[in-house]
Amino acid sequence: MNALKQKTLDLLWEEPYKIGHWVGFKDLTELHNGWLRSFLFGSSTQTLLAHRGSYKTTVLSLFLAIYPVVRPAENVLFFRKTDTDVTEVIGQAEKILESPVMRKIVRNLYGVDLQLEKATGSEIHTNLCTSAKGISQVLGLGIVTSITGKHADVVVTDDIVNIKDRISRAERERTKMQYMELQNIVNRTGRIINTGTPWHKEDAVSMMRNVSRYDCYSTGLIGRDKLELLRKSMSDSLFAANYELKHIADTDAMFTNPVFSADETLLYDGVAHIDAAYGGEDSTAYTIIKRRKDGQIIGLGKLWHKHVDDCIPEIKRVHEKYRAGSVLCETNGDKGYLAKELQGQGFKVNTYSEKMNKYIKISTYLRQSWPQIVWLEDTDPEYIDQILDYSEFADHDDAPDSAASLIRETERGKIKVLDRRKLGIY
Known part of the structure; x- marks a missing residue:
């Protein structure tokens, strides 16, 4: 050789x-x-x-x-x-x-x-x-x-x-x-x-x-x-998964075992919510839910790591794809800025002023409804992961906050649902 x-x-x-x-x-x-x-x-x-x-x-x-x-x-x-x-x-x-x-x-x-x-x-x-x-x-x-x-x-x-x-x-x-x-x-x-x-x-x-x-x-x-x-x-x-190669135990987790469906028609005529990010480490979370007569709640969640203004085109696309009606957003942080932007884009908007402690809201409304929620498979994995990882001391809570707010407001009956069929949109 x-x-x-x-x-x-x-x-x-x-x-x-x-x-x-x-x-x-x-x-x-x-x-x-x-x-x-x-x-x-x-x-x-x-x-x-x-x-x-x-x-x-x-x-x-x-x-x-x-x-x-x-x-x-x-x-x-x-x-x-x-x-x-x-x-x-x-x-x-x-x-x-x-x-x-x-x-x-x-x-x-x-x-x-x-x-x-x-x-x-x-x-x-x-x-x-x-x-x-x-x-x-x-x-x-x-x-x-x-x-x-x-x-x-x-x-x-x-x-x-x-x-x-x-x-x-x-x-x-x-x-x-x-x-x-x-x-x-x-x-x-x-x-x-x-x-x-x-x-x-x-x-x-x-x-x-x-x-x-x-x-x-x-x-x-x-x-x-x-x-x-x-x-x-x-x-x-x-x-923990990506860098420490370990699982965080679900023993004391507030949310576990999410259920999914591929049938997007189940979500049609639902209502939406936007938890807006205006900078920093926050994310913009977008949620749609549809309450069914049998008590089941169909949900979809999206999460973007960017300013809400940059998310509106994608929100509009998803909103139209799933034929959602009204969209809900709070006015505490932006004095109604987002509501006006959405109205200018043709959305039917409902607003509210948040007065409830976030942890109490999530641990009450989202937790109680969790067994009834079926998420569409198009839901962003990071959206669900943020919910599964939620605790009182979580650094990131935009997704569970959005879902809990929407569940609470629909439960109270304060959202005027836009019935697209009656309006002849289809």
């Missing part, structure tokens, strides 16, 4: 993360080198749980680029939550493969020029593969895609569990069923590599084997000041 080939093999075995440095990922450390080596040369199923911002997906993209070179006869099936998520990572792997450093590595190892015979954003196949399998070396799929008949030497999952799995039992069960199916497509001598974040004690992460955890305190990748800023920018549960 010539010296150049041996030097290249030593690089791939001992310090593959340096390839990341050469293609622009300068922040990769010895920690990432360990992750990458375990992905490339491990022989058993493994699960890497690492905090957001730890570059775990960057390491995966390096793996997807390097593996077809060091194991050209094997194939990899790569899964993320959706097809769009897949394209992001596969596209990055393709760019790494097209880099001068990877072309030099291939020339040193095999004495040929690297050619990408397939580079579609979901598939990678090179001229190095001599297998007669007739399948791409790397194929990326959304986790809900049909995988019947597929087989792989290595199955990789990345973030197939997300915030939807926290708030929806149906989503958790869907993901778990698909994850169980992955066990059937791994070849007899193959393995599964999982990376991601746990969101719920009963999500698919709970089924994954050989787990290694790297929280925000153990990696040293995020300074304490930055961590405190991140902690203040999101709910406690989001920070």
Whole structure:
């Protein structure tokens, strides 16, 4: 073996993360080198749980680029939550493969020029593969895609569990069923590599084997000041899941187990509420509810991290999509500014002056009604998460405040519902 080939093999075995440095990922450390080596040369199923911002997906993209070179006869099936998520990572792997450093590595190892015979954003196949399998070396799929008949030497999952799995039992069960199916497509001598974040004690992460955890305190990748800023920018549960890799127990939670429906017609002719943000860390929350004769309450919630003025076009779109009637907003903070803006946009507006303590309002009206509420699946996950995370000392309460205010006012019968059918709007 010539010296150049041996030097290249030593690089791939001992310090593959340096390839990341050469293609622009300068922040990769010895920690990432360990992750990458375990992905490339491990022989058993493994699960890497690492905090957001730890570059775990960057390491995966390096793996997807390097593996077809060091194991050209094997194939990899790569899964993320959706097809769009897949394209992001596969596209990055393709760019790494097209880099001068990877072309030099291939020339040193095999004495040929690297050619990408397939580079579609979901598939990678090179001229190095001599297998007669007739399948791409790397194929990326959304986790809900049909995988019947597929087989792989290595199955990789990345973030197939997300915030939807926290708030929806149906989503958790869907993901778990698909994850169980992955066990059937791994070849007899193959393995599964999982990376991601746990969101719920009963999500698919709970089924994954050989787990290694790297929280925000153990990696040293995020300074304490930055961590405190991140902690203040999101709910406690989001920070715990994304950075501490743990769940906040639901034992003492005021709100648990939200129920969802896909039937948007159930919400038609409902009434809406806007909890407006005018700057700072507050969000603009928008809620629609429809009270049914059987006592059930159908709800929809949206949340935007921006000034209410910037949200009005999107609010109008959602309002019209779900055929909502009147919209309710308080006048305490803005002296009626938002009401006038909405009226100018053609909304039927009801106003009120808030006099009730926020915690008492939420813990009374929203909590009492919670068992009767069915949320449309189009509800923003962050909206529901803010409700699930609510306590008297919560930093973010725009969503539960909006929902509680609307439930209270409709319960009191103070909103004049705009009946669009009677007005001949349909």
